[in-house]
Amino acid sequence: MNETILSIQDLVVEFEVRDGNLRSVDHVFLDVPKASFMGLIGESGCGKTTIVQAILNLMPENGYIRAGKIYFDGIEILSLPPEKLRRIRWEKIAMVFQAAQNSLNPVMRISEHMIDTVLAHRRESRARILERASRLLELVRLDPDRVLVSYPHELSGGMKQRVIIALSLLLEPEMLILDEPTTALDLISQAYLMEMLREIHRELGITMLMVTHDVSNVAKVAERVAVMYAAKILEVGSTEDIFYRARHPYTVGLINAIPSIVGDLSSKKPIPGLPPSLINPPPGCRFHPRCSLATQLCQEEEPQMEEVEAGHSVACHHWKKVRAK
């Protein structure tokens, strides 16, 4: 496998809430290989956005990174002074946030957004910025002549989302992180966006980390997938490992709970029970109350990540008994 560009090591993040501490990322490890397209999937509230916020140290007021290290290109970035970290954000790691469409300034034309974004980080002539912006807009299949002079309200939701992706690529970052990039888009616009992301990845060779609760979306574009449940990453592997050879009972159950427009539906079924509260999660393996393989050991001892084959790791005491359908 390629060298690692982003490495998250033993990350712990908590929110201070009324009832105590809500730990939304709990001792998480994740390696993203350089130039790969990685998907991070998990159900609502499991901590995906928190990981993304922590990578750039952009926690909300009541959020705290309690422990852990994050390496980007070999440099530990959480301990960098703010000015240095700010340079890494956008210039090295660009981010498209959840519901980013609303982040465009309504009284600024798209061209001004482009120019402002670059000038906030470096000196460059307007002509050169606009030239690069035009190329990027074409890459996301927008007509630069039309879009650059437009105001945000003149663009549809899907077009705005593509403008934001072009904006995020303007400083030629090495990595692009996208948090739920398809929410609020219609099915057809979603599919176009996914195709575009795959093209951008192919053409620019940029590392991608896409966070989503939509399991089906990663199947098409991702090369590797990490599965998150209740603040933990439970399984990581190639997309095929996760969809065809999953070894964590939760991964198997989740994929089997997603209906499809093709194939057999008779074996599809939901996972019994509910995801746990993060304020007071169950001891041992967090999935044990819902797991059909759970034993005494699962209630008492937390399983650690284990490599089950090259590039495929899983945190389950009984992974040897698990066979995906």
Place this chain on the structure above:
Amino acid sequence: MTELLQLDDVQMVFERGWIRKRRGAWAISGVSIAIREGEILALAGESGCGKTTLGRIALGLLRPTAGRVLYKGKDIWREKGDGLRPTGQLVHQDSYSALNPVRTVYQTLSAPLRRYGVPRNKLKEEVKKLLEFVGIMPPEYFLNKYPYHLSGGMRQRLVFARSIIPKPGFIVTDEPVSMIDASLRLSILDLMLKLNRELKIAFLYITHDLATARYFAQKGKIAIMYLGKIVEEGQMEMVLEQPLHPYLRALLSAAPVPDPEIARKKKLIQLKEAEPPSAEAPPPGCRFHPRCPYAHEVCGKEEPSLRDFGEGHRVACHFVDTLPPWRLI
């Protein structure tokens, strides 16, 4: 065969403010659908195409600006007053707003049970039976809980429990699982299937998600809506096996699939425009023609009507016969 519910050439034009009053917004233009007793019909289409509006018309909550709504053969707006509101129930995505926050689970169900004639001394027993039936177990544990104590899935089950008390002929569900966790979505659809099988309740299942539509209405029918019109309808299995309208083909080609091999092989049909035009002023002729890769001149001029291509598989497109053969992958 008598239909339970029939919408006959229904139209809905919303008056817009007082400035543009004369223009109005077209939400539904000439839609006919029919649901038999105990039947499941999935109504699918993208945002703003008119699904919710059609659901409200089916329930008699909204009076169409033209066309008729028949329940058991009777026009519900003509013969008004005599209990001719169709006996349907609505379940939408937001179970929290559907429930009264200051009422316990017991109160939520006992009040309507009482209204429907259950004697006081039988109430508790009936509430518990109902809770068990919809999978809220153990009932004892939940009786005195308030909606905010319940998970989204449990709340949605409670809404279904309440909705079956009047013994409705049909239930309109408007995106009932879109706010439910992915691992639990099928459990709500399974509950709906149980209500359909055991209580013979018909369903109008409104969704933008073709995969859940297929799961729930596998043995039923599907209707695809685009900008206020039905463009294709028929038995679910037949329609998905052999989709004939270019819009449905585009939707299926765009639908994500939880299987990497299929997902990568699937070819996305390229439309001329990625996004639909405004529903308020739909294009002339076939409403899909500005985006359709197969459109010819006539498509911009003449509106295609729904034609039957066998066994009730009906499609509104001028060029069904000359479309390329369908392949998902």
